[in-house]
Amino acid sequence: MAPEGAITPDRGGVTRERKPTTEDGRRALPCAHVSESVQFPGVVGHDRIVAMLSRAIERQRLHHGLVFAGPRGIGKATLARGLACALTCDVAPARGCGRCDGCRRMLLDRHTDLRKLEGEGKSRMIKVEPAREVSIRAQHAPFEARAHVIVVDPADRMNPRAAAALLKSIEEPREGVYWVLIATNLHDVLDTILSRCMVIPLERLGAEQTGEIVAAQLELRGLELDDERRKLAISLADGCPGVALELLGDTGLEATRDLLAATLRALEIGPGAVFSGDRSPLWSAWKTAVLATPDPDEQAEQADEEEEVVVVKGKKPGKKKVKKTAAKSESKETPARQRATAGRLAELWLVHLRERLLGREGLRGLPSPTLGTDRLTRQMQAIQQFQTNLARNPNVRLSFEQLLSSLSA
Numbered sequence: 001m002a003p004e005g006a007i008t009p010d011r012g013g014v015t016r017e018r019k020p021t022t023e024d025g026r027r028a029l030p031c032a033h034v035s036e037s038v039q040f041p042g043v044v045g046h047d048r049i050v051a052m053l054s055r056a057i058e059r060q061r062l063h064h065g066l067v068f069a070g071p072r073g074i075g076k077a078t079l080a081r082g083l084a085c086a087l088t089c090d091v092a093p094a095r096g097c098g099r100c101d102g103c104r105r106m107l108l109d110r111h112t113d114l115r116k117l118e119g120e121g122k123s124r125m126i127k128v129e130p131a132r133e134v135s136i137r138a139q140h141a142p143f144e145a146r147a148h149v150i151v152v153d154p155a156d157r158m159n160p161r162a163a164a165a166l167l168k169s170i171e172e173p174r175e176g177v178y179w180v181l182i183a184t185n186l187h188d189v190l191d192t193i194l195s196r197c198m199v200i201p202l203e204r205l206g207a208e209q210t211g212e213i214v215a216a217q218l219e220l221r222g223l224e225l226d227d228e229r230r231k232l233a234i235s236l237a238d239g240c241p242g243v244a245l246e247l248l249g250d251t252g253l254e255a256t257r258d259l260l261a262a263t264l265r266a267l268e269i270g271p272g273a274v275f276s277g278d279r280s281p282l283w284s285a286w287k288t289a290v291l292a293t294p295d296p297d298e299q300a301e302q303a304d305e306e307e308e309v310v311v312v313k314g315k316k317p318g319k320k321k322v323k324k325t326a327a328k329s330e331s332k333e334t335p336a337r338q339r340a341t342a343g344r345l346a347e348l349w350l351v352h353l354r355e356r357l358l359g360r361e362g363l364r365g366l367p368s369p370t371l372g373t374d375r376l377t378r379q380m381q382a383i384q385q386f387q388t389n390l391a392r393n394p395n396v397r398l399s400f401e402q403l404l405s406s407l408s409a
């Protein structure tokens with residue numbers, strides 16, 4: 001994808017020679033290079049994709065139908081908005097300045113040439129009627145800008161009739177109209193739609209970039225959170241800033257970390273500590289964690305309003321906020337809640353082991369006895385198996401006990 005030409009802006013022939021290292025070394029190059037790279041307003045990371053899109057706009061060759069695919073919380077919607085700026089900004093064409101009136105309205109979802117077709121209700125399913133409306137609108141030229149951008153989110157949860165309604169418009173695009181389809185799971189997007197679009201897979205961000213986005217969001221919201229909690233959320237989110245932000249608002253996170261600490265300590269002591277009464281440190285930590293974990297149904301509702309990551313300096317978008325989840329039925333250790341706790345515990349545990357496998361200390365404050373690579377790998381496999389069992393076994397606590405029994409043997 002010829003990165004050199006794209007990344008280096010025209011600077012009166014000061015272009016550096018084509019060094020063979022450029023292509024591979026591009027990502028590893030430090031700040032000097034980054035500062036020269038193209039970046040859409042509000043977007044952090046995804047450098048290669050941003051450069052490619054920007055170049056395509058410059059050459060007036062941007063595909064009219066794009067699918068941004070990637071895990072939840074990775075910044076697909078943010079990228080779509082940044083792209084809309086780049087397509088319409090007069091101050092910085094093909095990039096977006098982020099400051100002009102048009103860009104600001106784009107970033108705050110208030111531009112007349114940004115149309116969103118979003119899912120409704122718990123299932124976030126896109127319905128026929130709004131799809132038809134958008135489809136009709138797509139037959140017209142942009143209102144005020146050079147381009148009209150329609151974002152379909154989530155494109156992988158479309159009612160088949162809604163998909164059919166969109167198909168024709170995507171197939172026969174009106175000039176200046178661009179479709180951006182957002183999908184977590186490409187398999188659930190209609191083949192006939194995919195075949196008319198260009199699929200752009202987004203990669204997970206590095207921990208540093210995730211941290212940068214999280215920090216910017218917290219600042220924007222005037223929130224301060226302790227370092228430890230932030231690091232924990234970032235390492236768990238595995239390159240998806242939206243997920244990290246969601247985790248920061250999760251009341252069960254710390255309690256689950258304490259549960260993991262108690263679990264590791266119990267394993268160190270042996271089966272006696274594992275199979276002890278409800279008042280033992282392990283099982284009281286279990287209970288505390290389960291009760292601190294938000295009800296999964298409430299969580300599903302939150303996921304519906306998936307956190308989007310917009311950075312508009314100096315402006316506070318009122319509707320964005322870190323979710324504060326309060327456990328409603330505080331005293332009930334429901335199976336759903338147990339399952340959520342166990343799932344989160346497994347994730348944390350895997351992060352801890354992965355860190356240790358990389359020769360690092362692991363999550364802070366957790367016991368980390370010296371274990372060989374073999375032992376660590378075996379533990380990881382056992383935990384992954386536990387994750388699979390969780391989905392099948394209705395008795396969560398029993399699954400957990402089985403895991404502990406296999407590890408303490």
Ligand SMILES: [Zn+2]
Binds near residue numbers: 091092100101
């Ligand atoms: Zn602008």
